[in-house]
Amino acid sequence: AEKVSLRLKWLAQAQFAGFYVAKAKGFYDQAGLDLTINPGGPNLNVETLVASGNDTFGLAGGTETVLLAREKGLPLVCIGVTVQNTPFTYVTYKDSGITKVKDFAGKKVATWFTGTQYTLYSMLASAGVKQSDLTIVPQSGSMAPFVEKQFDVAAATYYNELNTLKEQGLGDKLTLIKPDDYGVVVQQDTVLVSEKYRNEKPQQVQAFLTATIKGWKYALQNKKEAIDIVMAAAPSLNRAHQEAMLDEFEKLVKAGKGTTDGILAIDLPTVEKMQAQLVGYKALKAPADLSKAYDPSFWTQVPAADKKF
Amino acid sequence: MKFMPHEVMPPAASDTAPPMLELVNVWKRFGEAQARTVAVSGVNLRIAKGEFVTLVGPSGCGKSTLFNMIAGLLPPDDDGSLLFGGVPQRDGQLLGKVSFMPQRDLLFPWRTVLDNAILALEVEGLPRKEARERARAMLPEFGLAGFANHYPHQLSGGMRQRVALMRTFLFERDLMLLDEPFGALDALTRSRMQHWLLDIWARHWRTVLFITHDIDEAIVLGDRVLVMSARPGTVKSETVIDLPRPRDPSVVLTPEFIRIKQRLLAEIEEESRKTFAQEGTAS
Amino acid sequence: MKFMPHEVMPPAASDTAPPMLELVNVWKRFGEAQARTVAVSGVNLRIAKGEFVTLVGPSGCGKSTLFNMIAGLLPPDDDGSLLFGGVPQRDGQLLGKVSFMPQRDLLFPWRTVLDNAILALEVEGLPRKEARERARAMLPEFGLAGFANHYPHQLSGGMRQRVALMRTFLFERDLMLLDEPFGALDALTRSRMQHWLLDIWARHWRTVLFITHDIDEAIVLGDRVLVMSARPGTVKSETVIDLPRPRDPSVVLTPEFIRIKQRLLAEIEEESRKTFAQEGTAS
């Protein structure tokens, strides 16, 4: 079997259930891959590790990260996209009186400056609010400052931060302001491989993607078992939190093309739209050649039975 | 001059007023069991106000230990007690009341000669400027003119001792404890310092307790000479020196002086010999 | 006894063989400009093998500095030169050839009495066990029986000095430099140590240079007594002591001895007085 490794963008959790399930169920083995799953961490740059050949595959950031990495000369190719809708939303307390982006004017709005800020910029632009009309502050990994009401608005992923807020009993006190409602869609959790590996070992890439997609399908059809598998990988996790995470994550995986075309589908028109926005904000100098950054050929060859519900 | 067996009182005022300092059965033991050293054993001692008492004894007999206890730095063992002006003193109560010059000079390397000298004055709270002026005026008399701003490592052994001496003299207290203060000085410097000391003693009616290895010095300076026995150290004899004062340096040539000296020497030698006879154990 | 003006040669062998040690116009200055101290100025000195030379002088005149230069620890200023067996010595070449006892005891606080004593032997590479045995045998003679395993902070001032002395004696070299080795000892211990020293000197034909403030000691021990002048220190006079050896302690009472002593005293006092006359500047 071919020895390969996968670098995740974060520690083991239900967000990566598909991979853990595929490994536990032997999908990778059957495909002739001896796969090691390496967890990520803060500042553990997945793109660098994959581009340098240290890890074969990577589960990295979103569209913006792929494009930025390409521009910096990292020889990476995206072969699949896990999350089809923007995975995060802006949250505010109901009593703040904010219900839409227009209300952000004059408020203190927190967002992650990890690429996420461009989503906010785009939302503001589509609502006709100038960036200078509000205070945009950087947000940390913790939701505590929002809970402490240090900001009026904050970003939260559906599958993690929002659940954390709900666990603290804030669920029905929140208003969600969703990027997708403003026509801003940022797909996330991209599956990456280096150009070199893709060119030299296309069969392995194919095998990996097929097994991964099978894993995701199995995980979403057998969520309890999937959580068992994830919990085995990281026993100190909170089970309830992981169950909630998988529930939310399922919606994101199945959203948009995820159901119509299949799991991990690459939605190039959406990517193109995002790219235009990034160029507009000067995050990118010029539009990239998307045919080099994205390679849907492997996904296309995955049998429909494996990727469709 | 009379030779008195131990326990006989010093002359003058002692019968009427309580003595300035009284030690009753004072002991000091160091270490445990096998490694025990009895440094001071059952010392009884009375010192009247204004007396100049010199203390001689073989090396290692417990003189410095005795001083440390009188200065309040080392608690005596529970056996006996230490009275100051008739009042028993508890641990540390004597601190700040006695001007004490330790055997080692203990100069602070980060202070200049001048600032080392004024250390005690500073502790007392005297403004630095004033203290420095007082000390500066004394430098020539201590043969340290021009060395005010030198640091201790730039001094000779004798100069260091003189700085320590200045430091002690500037700390003016009724009782002075001087532990071999002139050991590292040449003859003339030594006799100058002796003069200085006697002058202070006479003018300010101070009480002085003085350790030395130089018997001439002990006799020339003292009203009484105490001889300490070998370890476990105790006061073996006291000799009242009734040579008239002021005593000229030539007094050392008088037959009376020589007689006293020879007797004291013999005594110390006897004790000293014991130190060398002690084989195998630290008593 | 003859009194010789400076620069006259010592007696005996000196005319034939080259002297063991020769100092030609040796200088040492410390500090710069205003803060300059001339510690040693233009010292010329010849010491023959087997001689016992004592060095006296007012405190702070430069004796220890001179010793430091002879021991190779301090480079002399460029003006003069230092010859050992007729050969000029460059910086540090004398290290390890001279047994040197510094004025401060410099015991190592982490070593016991015994281990401090054998320090030099250990440096020489002697097995520790053997060195310890040799040292242990000497303890009683130094009045340190039973203190083999004590640490320096548990010793009296005189005991520390004796340990330093043992350490020096165990480092057997042809030339010994002793800087006030007996300063903190009582009379008998001192005379014991003197005996011990004379014994070693005579039996092993060592050469000894010896600093002391005790003129009796200087005369009783020395073949020659050198008097150093006040700072800037130079050799002011040499006195050959031709009292017969072995010298009994009672020699101090002979008229000849007293004559020498008085002359030397007068000389030192003259120099010492200069130290106190120096007002305002460090020469």
Added chain:
Amino acid sequence: MNDFLQRAVRSPALAFVGLALVWEVCVHAFAPSPRYLPALSAIAQDAWSVWPQLARGFGRTLLETVLGFAMGALFGCACGTVFTYSRWMERSVFPLFVVSQTVPVVAFGALIVIWFGNSLLAKVMTAFFLTFFPVTVNTLRGLKSCDPQRIALMKSFGANRLVMFFKLAVPSALPQVMVGLRVAIGLSLIGSVVGEWFGETVGLGVMLMEAMNADLVVRLWVVMFACGLMGALLYGLLAFVERRLVWWRSES
């Protein structure tokens, strides 16, 4: 018995029990949000619920810490020594040490993984990286502060550099070196915990990350207590060794 009781009363253990009680009572009395201060009992309960992972993590992190510390201590002592005797080396290499200490290792997780892999070595190296600097500085200071007069004495005995080093410099410097080691042991622990953020699956650092990610404040406290305990144990061990090694009274 009485003696034992007296010693027990005076021992710090009692103070800690008291402190814990005050903590618990205060939390129950004032009921602050657990975000600010959870109850000790809640922390203990949470620790109990994950104790197998906690124990495994503790062991793993301990191993990394000790290995990293040992390497850092050796390297630090060696460098401190070299710098003491070669001013040139000190002037040329020491600034690089200072620079190295300003490099945030956390920012270079990818490089650590590229160089040392997903291995124990990677964590040991991060621990080492934080350890060697304080040891170097303290060794340097300890060796340099050797009494010049004692050096002169040893020279007069003809001691060569090696003898001088072992018989004088090392004992003189030892107390200061031990201080460096005491500072370093805590840093070593921090290094190994941070090292575990680079793709590790076992260890206190991993549990810490998980707790932070899921906002599990109580779990955060559990891990903090575990780290504190380990640090205190290692420090205590070091202090014990120090008492054995540096028994003499200082004399300046």
Added chain:
Amino acid sequence: MVAQRKLMASPVAPVVLGIAVLLAVWEGAIWLFGIPPFVLPSLGTIVQHAFTDTGRLAGALLATLGEALGGYALGGLLGLLLAVVLLLVPPLERIVMPLAVAVNAVPTVAYAPLFLIWFGLGAASKIALVALAVGFTMLVNALHGLKQADLAAVNLMRSFGAGPLKIVWRLRLPVAMPSVVTALRIGVPRSMIVAIVGEMLGAYAGLGRMIYESTQQVDLLSVWSAVLVASLASMVFYGLLVWIDQKLVWWR
């Protein structure tokens, strides 16, 4: 020949040489092993990038430097103060030291979430983190230094009637000075790095924030230039300290 000797003796030459060697190794490795720029960019490009981004870097550096210096001063002062208190009240030492050790053993990053809750996302939380890190080093070093005073010298002061405070001020502190300076030395790069790491976990401004965000956006050149700036700043900071140190221990 003479010029060469002079160059060797100058204090700057070795520093320059050290840095030159580092540069040579760096660039040499890139050239020799063909390391791609996303793993290790050449120093030239980093410097170049730094110059194109001076505004952002300067702002970030100012923020970080402010936090580092603030925490450094605060921690140094508090550590010294605590050391004095513990020295004066020995029973307290036995209770506080184990606690301090435990507190110190917990990684800075573990406190970050708590400190961010307690002190907010601004400079205060970073200052507190730095103070904690520097403070402990100071506590351990200063306490050791304060205890180094010769017992006989302490007794001398006591005989002058000096109380514990006067003894601390006039004897123990000067004796402890070298140890205190050692702690200050260790503290320099540490204060910078703790501020940076603190910022990485949440901050409005600073090099740490820049490093974190740039890493996430694969802007690795920005990461490197931020690290470069931080290193240069702490080198200057350290050099300043060494200079003060030489003025401080004047009596040797």
